[in-house]
Amino acid sequence: MQPNRSPAKPSAYPSHHLRWRAAFLLYLACSLTNLLPEPTTMLNQMLLPLSLYHKAKELIWDPRDIDLAQDVRDWQRMGERERDIIARLSAQFLGGEIAVTHDLAPLLAAIRRQGGLLEEEMFLTTQLFEESKHVEWFDRWWNAMGAPQLPAFSAPYRQLFEVELPAALSRLLHDDSPRAQVEAIATYHIIIEGVLAETGYHGYARALRDHGLMPGTVRGVELVQRDEARHIAYGLYALGRLLQSEPALWDALMTRLNALLPLALDIVSETFAPYGDEVPFGLEPAAFIAYASEQFDHRLSALERSR
Ligand SMILES: [Fe+2]
Numbered sequence: 001m002q003p004n005r006s007p008a009k010p011s012a013y014p015s016h017h018l019r020w021r022a023a024f025l026l027y028l029a030c031s032l033t034n035l036l037p038e039p040t041t042m043l044n045q046m047l048l049p050l051s052l053y054h055k056a057k058e059l060i061w062d063p064r065d066i067d068l069a070q071d072v073r074d075w076q077r078m079g080e081r082e083r084d085i086i087a088r089l090s091a092q093f094l095g096g097e098i099a100v101t102h103d104l105a106p107l108l109a110a111i112r113r114q115g116g117l118l119e120e121e122m123f124l125t126t127q128l129f130e131e132s133k134h135v136e137w138f139d140r141w142w143n144a145m146g147a148p149q150l151p152a153f154s155a156p157y158r159q160l161f162e163v164e165l166p167a168a169l170s171r172l173l174h175d176d177s178p179r180a181q182v183e184a185i186a187t188y189h190i191i192i193e194g195v196l197a198e199t200g201y202h203g204y205a206r207a208l209r210d211h212g213l214m215p216g217t218v219r220g221v222e223l224v225q226r227d228e229a230r231h232i233a234y235g236l237y238a239l240g241r242l243l244q245s246e247p248a249l250w251d252a253l254m255t256r257l258n259a260l261l262p263l264a265l266d267i268v269s270e271t272f273a274p275y276g277d278e279v280p281f282g283l284e285p286a287a288f289i290a291y292a293s294e295q296f297d298h299r300l301s302a303l304e305r306s307r
């Protein structure tokens with residue numbers, strides 16, 4: 001007599017599913033073996049871009065944590081002309097941070113294609129994240145102050161941010177030659193970050209910090225400036241590397257910087273133009289032009305040392 005066996009329980013995975021799964025895993029393993037870098041790819045902790053990357057992790061901040069309550073009170077008590085110049089400066093920063101966030105990625109792609117520069121790729125991911133955060137900060141500030149209408153940007157501002165910057169960076173998508181990289185970094189990291197933005201932070205400090213006004217704004221701008229110091233340091237480093245491998249690029253670099261410096265100085269002058277001889281907060285346009293020129297000289301000296 002046959003033993004009383006219960007019917008076989010159907011498997012949750014029919015055998016042909018198991019075969020397909022095994023084949024897929026084998027395929028995945030083979031693909032990964034081909035894709036993974038050689039085990040000799042190790043990070044060089046001595047390289048500046050990697051120490052800047054570590055600093056970016058240590059010094060992370062959140063624009064949402066900055067208290068703007070006192071700033072709103074100060075803003076409401078300020079005169080119309082004072083509000084106008086702070087709004088003009090902040091609008092330029094908001095527009096500028098949006099532009100640099102839009103336009104950085106082609107540099108990262110060019111560095112990737114060049115190969116062997118993983119530390120720089122890693123640094124650039126922090127820069128892109130920080131530029132986005134700067135957009136968030138200035139956007140938050142703008143809304144917190146009651147969103148006055150954005151003032152129109154001057155012609156030199158539009159030339160730099162809407163023409164020169166996107167052209168120099170998007171060129172890297174089809175031309176990642178060392179010369180194209182030098183011209184892109186000169187535009188982005190040296191003129192925009194190293195000259196123009198630095199002069200803008202100086203404006204906030206003289207207008208607000210010196211008068212004990214808008215402490216949240218002063219703090220937020222200081223944190224943006226701290227991030228930007230790393231971006232400028234990377235730009236100088238990358239230019240130094242490119243110049244050492246191809247010294248003849250020095251002339252291209254100088255041509256680019258000398259073409260863009262007048263534009264940056266015009267943007268500074270145009271910021272003060274609407275106020276005539278009586279600039280709010282007692283700011284002196286000539287002092288800001290001198291400050292921007294000094295920033296340019298500092299960057300130039302650093303580049304000369306790295307040749
Ligand atoms: Fe930024």
Ligand SMILES: [Fe+2]
Nearest residue numbers: 131193228231
């Ligand atoms: Fe930046």
